[in-house]
Amino acid sequence: MLNAMTHHRTVIPSMAQFPGAVWSTHPLNRAAGFSLIEVLVSIVVLSFGMLGMVGMQSAALQANREARLQSAATVLAREAAEMIRGNKSIGVLSTSNPYVRTLSAGTATGTSSYCLGVAATACADTTEIANAQMTEWLARVDAELPGAKVSICFDTTPFDTSTGLPQWTCTAGAGAVLVVKIGWTRGSTNKSQTGTNAFDTASKPAIVLPVTAGNTA
Numbered sequence: 001m002l003n004a005m006t007h008h009r010t011v012i013p014s015m016a017q018f019p020g021a022v023w024s025t026h027p028l029n030r031a032a033g034f035s036l037i038e039v040l041v042s043i044v045v046l047s048f049g050m051l052g053m054v055g056m057q058s059a060a061l062q063a064n065r066e067a068r069l070q071s072a073a074t075v076l077a078r079e080a081a082e083m084i085r086g087n088k089s090i091g092v093l094s095t096s097n098p099y100v101r102t103l104s105a106g107t108a109t110g111t112s113s114y115c116l117g118v119a120a121t122a123c124a125d126t127t128e129i130a131n132a133q134m135t136e137w138l139a140r141v142d143a144e145l146p147g148a149k150v151s152i153c154f155d156t157t158p159f160d161t162s163t164g165l166p167q168w169t170c171t172a173g174a175g176a177v178l179v180v181k182i183g184w185t186r187g188s189t190n191k192s193q194t195g196t197n198a199f200d201t202a203s204k205p206a207i208v209l210p211v212t213a214g215n216t217a
């Protein structure tokens with residue numbers, strides 16, 4: 001009887017006998033994983049992060065647009081000043097000056113001329129050259145700047161004396177300087193505004209460039 005019990009006892013294998021086997025010392029060897037609540041929380045956190053990234057990208061695109069329009073307006077203002085300096089026998093006139101123009105809602109003042117075109121008849125005089133230059137320049141300003149507004153005038157106070165901000169009103173008089181003023185529709189600095197109120201429709205000039213004297217020759 002004793003010999004039978006001895007021969008039928010259970011023999012537990014040792015780790016040395018099976019060196020390649022994976023042994024678990026935990027009494028309950030269960031596979032760990034994420035619960036449904038943990039997954040949902042992770043999705044919510046990820047969603048908030050993605051929303052923040054989208055908001056930052058939108059702000060970056062808006063800032064890039066404003067910078068591009070500001071740069072384009074600056075180049076256009078300098079170009080107008082160069083045209084006036086290049087034709088200064090006409091540009092210095094305080095009256096009947098063809099460079100003194102306004103543009104608003106796509107409508108420009110002054111005489112239109114196209115004598116600078118390739119197939120056009122040559123310009124008759126410096127006044128017609130000035131009219132042709134302004135016709136082409138104002139068309140480009142209106143095309144490149146949304147809601148473009150322009151005022152080229154002789155002005156003694158291009159900036160409001162009480163606020164220091166640029167103004168559209170031109171005050172002629174002693175010591176008046178020819179200035180190029182350009183504005184366009186852009187984002188309002190008041191970020192609490194929404195809808196159409198979030199845009200400044202050229203309430204004030206964004207560019208004010210005085211036309212300095214050129215060479216005397």
